[in-house]
Amino acid sequence: MKWTRDLVFCTFFLHAVSVSAINPGFKGKITSRGINYGCQIVKSVLQNRLLNMEIPNISGIKYTNVLHQLQYNINRITISNVNLPDMNIILVPNLGLKVAMSNGYIETNGNWQIKANIFRTAGTVKAQIKSIAISFYLKFGKDNTGKPIVSMTDCASCISKLQVYVSGRASWLYNLIIRWYEPSLRRYLSDEICLELQKIFTEKISPFLQTVPVTKKIDKCVGIDYSLTSLPEVAKDSLILPLKGEFYNLLHRADVPFSAPPLDFLVDYDRMLYIGFSEYFFNTAGYVFNSVGDLSINITDDMLPENSHIHLDTLTIGTLIPQVKKMYPVMKMKLHLVSDSAPVVTFLNGKIILTTSGDVFAFAILPNSTLVALFSIKLNAQITTTIGIKDDKITGQLTLDRIQLSLKKSNIGPFQVSCLQTAIDFLVSIVILPRINAALDNGYPLPLIDHFTLSNLIVQPHKNFLLVATDFTYT
Numbered sequence: 001m002k003w004t005r006d007l008v009f010c011t012f013f014l015h016a017v018s019v020s021a022i023n024p025g026f027k028g029k030i031t032s033r034g035i036n037y038g039c040q041i042v043k044s045v046l047q048n049r050l051l052n053m054e055i056p057n058i059s060g061i062k063y064t065n066v067l068h069q070l071q072y073n074i075n076r077i078t079i080s081n082v083n084l085p086d087m088n089i090i091l092v093p094n095l096g097l098k099v100a101m102s103n104g105y106i107e108t109n110g111n112w113q114i115k116a117n118i119f120r121t122a123g124t125v126k127a128q129i130k131s132i133a134i135s136f137y138l139k140f141g142k143d144n145t146g147k148p149i150v151s152m153t154d155c156a157s158c159i160s161k162l163q164v165y166v167s168g169r170a171s172w173l174y175n176l177i178i179r180w181y182e183p184s185l186r187r188y189l190s191d192e193i194c195l196e197l198q199k200i201f202t203e204k205i206s207p208f209l210q211t212v213p214v215t216k217k218i219d220k221c222v223g224i225d226y227s228l229t230s231l232p233e234v235a236k237d238s239l240i241l242p243l244k245g246e247f248y249n250l251l252h253r254a255d256v257p258f259s260a261p262p263l264d265f266l267v268d269y270d271r272m273l274y275i276g277f278s279e280y281f282f283n284t285a286g287y288v289f290n291s292v293g294d295l296s297i298n299i300t301d302d303m304l305p306e307n308s309h310i311h312l313d314t315l316t317i318g319t320l321i322p323q324v325k326k327m328y329p330v331m332k333m334k335l336h337l338v339s340d341s342a343p344v345v346t347f348l349n350g351k352i353i354l355t356t357s358g359d360v361f362a363f364a365i366l367p368n369s370t371l372v373a374l375f376s377i378k379l380n381a382q383i384t385t386t387i388g389i390k391d392d393k394i395t396g397q398l399t400l401d402r403i404q405l406s407l408k409k410s411n412i413g414p415f416q417v418s419c420l421q422t423a424i425d426f427l428v429s430i431v432i433l434p435r436i437n438a439a440l441d442n443g444y445p446l447p448l449i450d451h452f453t454l455s456n457l458i459v460q461p462h463k464n465f466l467l468v469a470t471d472f473t474y475t
């Protein structure tokens, strides 16, 4: 019966694995076009470093019968030209990227001196190194704070053609100089190319990746967690970065009472980066802002537009509910709106719908500033949301679809709540939403690395998530 035990064990194990996998709230996919752009930057850094490289003197002593001893010194070797024209990147799924550069060209210039017992002579030497091939692997991981790590392995460089041109007076020495210079330069450069690449990754790119913001603070209470939930994954068409994508309470973090649905989408070659924002991302925002008590507002008459024909006083409201005017003639009013649950975002047929509910408490303000509770109404609102990307931020705009009202409590006797519909629609559209929109228009930060900007954006709502396709530029 061993196999049944194994089967039970396997089922249990698979179950445990599927339970422990956390779906990301934010998933980035860097396409081969984006990867290529990134590798071009690495390549140009390598070219620059090679151009500024100091090649050590090549010197030694050669004993000959005729002249007894020759001291040679090849020095002031500089690289005057570097060109690495061809680069090919292969995505090796589950392993990493293989980067292969070919047809590279380097030109060096230098001086030579030879001293013997009876003479000394000097000249210049130039080398053209053709058909340089460089290859290495890039592997991706994450550190314990959830930031991405990249490491370079298996670097190899190969120089197939190296042509040395010597000039000076003693042409009979040229062959000796070539014989001294050629193997040393070949060995030095092929080692140095991989060493320089290694330095670029450890000294430049790794510190740079440390600037990836895994948490972005929004205000004193709320932040966004952009840490990697699992290792970056190399797929056949992209490098996948699964990030937590969750708003949370900075003061005391707690699990949200819902989980992220699976998030996957296709990419093509049109853009460098595709980002999926799960509905989870937006819903954690609503949940956290609601839990820290940010989703309440008081409306008073002075918040209405100056030319408004509606006023928040017992005179105006009294034309809709006569008791108000009768019981509290000519007084200002105040409305206190508070959400009673977190707003929920749903992606429906290409639209993003926000549904929210709450209570409106209406007060009359007595001449001595005391508030008298008049009535309270339960409110359900459906709001259409437009999401955009501006600079390095995600922004939003809300427009009211409809509000449903029902009376909860009245201290002024019964009345038809429908008579308040127009006034409430007006207050929400004209007073509340513009305030929320101004905040949403300021935006919430994306997990971008310094010096990268986005361009050519496409924003598309899908089922369960928002897809953003974009190019990026390093400046």
Ligand SMILES: *[C@@H]1O[C@H](CO)[C@@H](O)[C@H](O)[C@H]1NC(C)=O
Pocket (backbone or CB within 6 Å): 057, 073, 075, 076
């Ligand atoms: C290389 O050779 C030049 C010229 O002989 C000399 O000035 C320089 O000090 C040498 N550099 C080193 C590091 O030996």
Ligand SMILES: *[C@@H]1O[C@H](CO)[C@@H](O)[C@H](O)[C@H]1NC(C)=O
Pocket (backbone or CB within 6 Å): 296, 297, 298, 336, 371
């Ligand atoms: C709104 O008014 C209520 C009732 O007067 C008060 O308790 C609350 O603190 C006010 N809220 C804000 C955000 O001003």
Ligand SMILES: *[C@@H]1O[C@H](CO)[C@@H](O)[C@H](O)[C@H]1NC(C)=O
Pocket (backbone or CB within 6 Å): 366, 368, 370
């Ligand atoms: C304000 O006026 C009302 C009615 O005149 C009165 O009942 C209440 O006690 C007053 N409150 C204060 C704080 O003076």
